[in-house]
Amino acid sequence: MTNRITVDRDGHVLLIGFDRADKRNAADLQLLQELSLAYGELERDTELRVGFVYAHGDHFTGGLDLADVAPRIGADGLDITPEGGIDPWQVSGQRLTKPVVIAVQGTCLTLGIELILASDIAVAADSTRFGQIEVARGILPFGGATIRFPRAVGWGNAMRWILTGDLFDATEAHRIGLVQEVVPHGQQYERGLELAHKVAAQAPLAVQAALANARTAVRDGDAAAEAGLQSELVRLASSEDAAIGMNAFVTRTPAEFVGR
Structure with missing residues (x-):
């Protein structure tokens, strides 16, 4: 077939x-x-x-x-x-x-x-x-x-x-x-x-988190999305990708994200 x-x-x-x-x-x-x-x-x-x-x-x-x-x-x-x-x-x-x-x-x-x-x-x-x-x-x-x-x-x-x-x-x-x-x-x-x-090419965990939060706002309202922002920021800030992104910013080199 x-x-x-x-x-x-x-x-x-x-x-x-x-x-x-x-x-x-x-x-x-x-x-x-x-x-x-x-x-x-x-x-x-x-x-x-x-x-x-x-x-x-x-x-x-x-x-x-x-x-x-x-x-x-x-x-x-x-x-x-x-x-x-x-x-x-x-x-x-x-x-x-x-x-x-x-x-x-x-x-x-x-x-x-x-x-x-x-x-x-x-x-x-x-x-x-x-x-x-x-x-x-x-x-x-x-x-x-x-x-x-x-x-x-x-x-x-x-x-x-x-x-x-x-x-x-x-x-x-x-x-x-x-x-x-x-x-x-x-x-x-x-x-x-x-x-x-x-x-x-962007940090995949951050892309997925941004997408999820935007969808939460649409489906469940602004308050539900707002409630999750700080915890997601803390989670992402401790990721390997956040360190890669910061290093790329400081060194002015392209970031190669790994999704961790």
Whole structure:
């Protein structure tokens, strides 16, 4: 059986590629499960610091392959996470503790937008056309858009696209803050990977702590995040990476962090 997801390593970055280009990378159950397993690998491997999600071909994803997926929706919904996997949309089960950079192009529908919202930095090619079109198919977004889209771009901006199912372009995605950068088509992979390596070059314990505290603020409120700041500072200040960072500052040399 042909894999739907490619998984490669580039230093401390795990490259995760949608690879069903002949179907515009539409997600059938196999693709969803393979993607979940890739996220599980990213989480478990201590040598991996950042995930970089991209797509082979001209399009990021046409959304769900409903012919394959719809019959699999049971009484409890849709289970896409096999043993050893992590839900890439982060709406169930174990949480990913490492950052993810994502690069998109061409068609980016439904679960593609939700994967952007579940990631941490997004780069879009200027060719990208986005659509949260579930209401036009008689269902609702179930990968986190109803939760994260309003928070990320504001209520009105989110509802404008969720409730109409209209398509919008990369300029609009950047205007509302869905993506952080727009680049010429064909450059999204290189720019996304560049950013992933930039994150991976920082102290990994500090990156993960900063990410966790920001998520705590979003999920549990400012007070919960504030309560953890000083203890995390003490923990990180005693790490080997903190000593490496201080030495790099004093000697004006690049830091080579070890994750301890």
